[in-house]
Amino acid sequence: MGGRRGRRLPRAPVEIGIDRLSHEGRGIGRHEDRTAFIQGALPGETVSAEIRRRRRRQEEGQALEVVGSVSADRVEPPCAHFGVCGGCSLQHMDPAAQVRHKADALAELLAHVGGVSPDHWLAPLTGPTAGYRRRARLGVKYVPRKGDRVLVGFRERFSPFVADIDSCHVLDARVGALLPALAALVRGLSIPDRIAQIEVAAGDEDVGLVFRNLRPLAPADREALIEFGTRHGLLLFEQPGNESTVAPLGHETMRLHYRLPDFDLDFAFAPTDFTQVNAAINRQMVNQAVDLLDAEPASRVLDLFCGLGNFTLPLARQAAEVIGLEGAESLVERGRENALGNGIDNARFAAADLTALEPTAASLGGPVDRVLLDPPRSGALEVLPSIGRLQPERIVYVSCGPSTLARDAGQLVHEHGYRLAAAGIMDMFPHTGHAEAMALFTR
Incomplete structure (x- = not known):
């Protein structure tokens, strides 16, 4: 009974000192021997907070006001609904500080989860912070x-x-x-x-x-x-x-369209197809991935989790051949449609179960010297052994889950003989705690 009473929520607001930010952007402090995760709080602040959820060792809450000194990174939220609507979590934080926080979180994850650090940090990819969500x-x-x-x-x-x-x-x-x-x-x-x-x-x-x-x-x-x-x-x-x-x-x-003008490409997609949320970041992201992969006129590239060809077709502008593999048959069809519509004949698409994939040079029609990975948030752990056996010179990993990127980076470096040559974040979702990242691995 005492344990249950201990988990009852406080009726009145409580004061909590904030020491640091969690990876997703919540302030972290201590309250009654519990770790407290407080939305809307920044490091160095003491906040009056309403506790909304409580477990044995941690609790979650919402900052109501800052008591005392205010963080230099705090700004007035641009949206009147911030704090009620759950669509954004970081509008109280200066956008430049949000980017720094996401970059620091990526560095910490790579070091602590993967036991790796890049030779070079890529400059963060940033864009508009309003009206970006497509x-x-x-x-x-x-x-x-x-x-x-x-x-x-x-x-x-x-x-x-x-x-x-x-x-x-x-x-x-x-x-x-x-x-x-x-x-x-x-x-x-x-x-x-x-x-x-x-x-x-x-x-x-x-x-x-x-x-x-x-x-x-x-x-x-x-x-x-x-x-x-x-x-x-x-x-x-x-x-x-x-x-x-x-x-x-x-x-x-039945089709909407977006362009990648630097590659003279037009992409058609159905309204329920997966496409990138942020068009400005997507254009920068594709340019950076193509530059890092550095495909040559004789290169054969394997694009895993290729979707409707967002990276496949730009890479086909540089390489001899690009093979795009994707789990969703509808996106494979869209990739073929987009290759045809853009007059590209050196990109081929196929459906595959990417959780049980074992690509070999023979099954791919010959060796590949470049691999692009753009997996879901769960990462690409299942295909890493096969990629290691293919021995591509370069791997570019585009990640919507930095924690699984860190895990997979550790595998590529410590188990498969690669070096983490470069890494950096992409602010695909400003004002949220969600970060995306890109990494280059070389043999």
């Missing part, structure tokens, strides 16, 4: 007890509920100001309680919104959605089932 899944919630209201947005912090917000600072500006209009649109449908989410997919020219409808749309619903799309210059889609059921509303367009 992909998002917005929650939709019908609340009949509050005057038949509909909420559209991200989830609240510390809560599964949809936050009550009227704009989004980080969403593509073509969508970020439309949240109240989208809520009014859903509220006027015959099935406001059966729209589960709205998926945002923005290209360079057009923005697609995919409405996940759990019941069929009535004719009047279709008319309302079509009129909304026309009025706001958006491409609307319905999705009554899995991704194969996505269908356009009031138009015949």
Whole structure:
């Protein structure tokens, strides 16, 4: 019983001194012999905090105000909904300080998890901190007890509920100001309680919104959605089932587009295809990866987790051949479509189970001297032994999970004879604790 009472949440705010930041950007301090992770707090500050969750050895909370001196890195959050909406976690921190923190976290992970350090640190890749987010899944919630209201947005912090917000600072500006209009649109449908989410997919020219409808749309619903799309210059889609059921509303367009102008490439993608969230960072990221891989006219390149060819096709502009392997058949089809559309005939795509892949020179049609890895957050541990046997001269690893990059870097260096030649972060998600990274390994 004493243990249960000890885990009861304090009724009043508590004061906590903050010593450092966690990798994801929460302030870390001590309170009643527990490690306290406090959102909205910065190192060197003492904050008054509300404790929201408590376990035996740690607790989580939200900073309410700074008591005493304020960190030099603290700024006024640019969004009025910061602290309620869970879409961002670091708007109280100067963007340059956010980047420094993410770079320090990568260095710590590489050293402590992988036991490695790069010969050279790459300059961080940075871009706009507002309106950058081209992909998002917005929650939709019908609340009949509050005057038949509909909420559209991200989830609240510390809560599964949809936050009550009227704009989004980080969403593509073509969508970020439309949240109240989208809520009014859903509220006027015959099935406001059966729209589960709205998926945002923005290209360079057009923005697609995919409405996940759990019941069929009535004719009047279709008319309302079509009129909304026309009025706001958006491409609307319905999705009554899995991704194969996505269908356009009031138009015949099934592809959005983005360009990589430095390679004279145009990429077509379906609204539910995976594409990079941040277009400005993606362009820098592709340029840097191609430069680091340093493919020559005779090079054969293996691109693992290749998606729709975001790296495959730029590399094909330099190499003799690029082989793109991807787990999702739909993205393999898109990669082939994009190669054809851009007149590229030296890139080939194939579907493969990348968790059980054992590529050999024979299965790849000959040796490869370059490998590009762009795995999911879980990393690329399963394919590292096969890559080691292929013995490419250079490996560029693009990571959306620095902790698994650090783990895999340790394997490549300590088990497979590679050197960590360079590494650096990419600020793909400003104002959040999420960091992405890139590393170059050489034999």
